[in-house]
Amino acid sequence: MTIRIFIDGAAGTTGLEIRERLAGRSEFELLVLEDDRRKDKSARRDALHEADIAILCLPDDAARDAVALAEGSGTRIIDASSAHRVADGWTYGFPELIGHEAIANAQLVSNPGCYPTGFLALVAPLVQASALPADWPYTVNAVSGYSGGGNALIDRFEEDQNIAFRAYGLALTHKHLPEMREYAGLTSEPVFSPSVVPAHRGMLVDVPLPLAAMPGAASATSLESGLTDHYGDSAIVKVHSHPTPPAELLLGKDAEPWDGLALHVFTGEDGTQARLIAMLDNLGKGASGAAIQNLNIMCGVPETTGLRL
Template sequence: MTASVAQKAKTATVFIDGEAGTTGLEIRERLAGIDAITVKSIDPDKRKDKAARADMMRGVDLAVLCLPDDAAKEAVALADTLGKDAPKIVDASTAHRVAPGWVYGFAELSPAQADAIRNATRVANPGCYPTGAIALLRPLVDAGLIPSDYPITINAVSGYSGGGRSMIEAYEAGNAPSFELYGLGLEHKHVPELQAYTGLTRRPIFVPSVGNYHKGMLVSVPLHLDTLSGNPSLADIEAVLAKYYKSAELVSVVTGAAGKIARLETEALNDTDKLELFVFGKPELKQAVLVARLDNLGKGAAGAAVQNIKLMLGLA
């Protein structure tokens, strides 16, 4: 057997159900650079044909669902009919993020999470906003600095690419405002996973917003330090975060930001899969603002999906 044939024999196959959407296209582009993965595509005329989709799922190692929630649930039900021939699944929708039997696809969630993803057959990709907020809050809740019943407010801004086809079309046509708050009914679909994976028992207030730029995200959490357990300092919070992510490849803590960085722009990590965490504040005011920065299409979507795909296929 030649080297090229041997290499081909080891190639894993992936089907992106919904590959024409924003996240699907991003995932496909990232997978194109991985020699050990071959992406299989369905005939566009058959993308809603259940039999054709079932045949595609049966013939691949892993399926990625880049679909609306209801369609993702239907795709999982279709995969369930395949029994032992069903592929592993990464669901990029909101449908299964807190569902029983699904592993949450934030590999840095805990020391054991990457292995849980490696051993899983069903993984729910995290939301973009929750990725930043969970990264900031989970270590502090685990360490006891933030009580689980603490009243948390999460503010965030994203580029319009995370808002779906209608929002993207409105902004690109020049028919959308420069900036807008949304989700003001406080029932945004990301709140359940925000609460579940931060470890909070009290429902957080989440206020998302969108700016008139393509991609890039900032997630911020204000804190009154003198209301937290043990009255932690800015340095205490930064130290907990730095220790938690000391071995993380994609998540980093930018140390010493307080008093040195006066402004933070949203697009610095665009086209990367990185996530940066900052601790801002002033000790004498006993106040802090925690900030996460990421590409909402990178670590907030496609980048996380590829990270999960590689773990599930034994490539990482």
């Protein structure tokens, strides 16, 4: 029996990439609204009730409205917005941290944010294992391709070739902060410094650690082994060892879609400092790829099916 899927917001960047990853998959039947009905409330309600699983690729308020429209349907939901990431009754859709079984049995799944995916992948397992302190004032320096900002930012970068770097979140508030604190098990929110570069996709999340000043922090070698042990033989999350650090890590302007997540631990010669760095595709494991991974788990098929790894 095929599983009926409705993507609410299928014309946006995340929705389009989800559709591409579902192309040719016989286990799914995609419910599609005509262009002139995509924003019709009645048509959306009918599709949400007809679907077995709905994937919401909408702004936060619209995602909340979609959940209300789906009430009483029994439809399972994957929400790619930030509306429900720390909401009661929702399962956080990061299987490598939350557990595959929790997602497999969930009615409501909230996709992680792209930046939090990198930060949490690095920090959460180490805090849980007491290799890093929960009460440290962490900082996060991160850079993303402009596609993570939606159509308006995509248009801005592609129309204004003079933009070389965009720093934002300067009021020290960001919608990603609550989930970063919650799922890393921290006592306070980190200082988050996000930025955007003129590359369509790709993301680097950098967490600097002054290990010598951090009470109870493990050595850089132990941090790397802790991450390696946590992710084991995951086909999606890979911990890279660097006996000799590379000269640089690069984001390409025309990178291909990728649904993996690469983690790195770098340290100075004296071991007093370290940098934890995650590299991912903000549209892959940071958005559409994560939605497909969660969909696979919820439907009982191998989690990497349809992913670009």
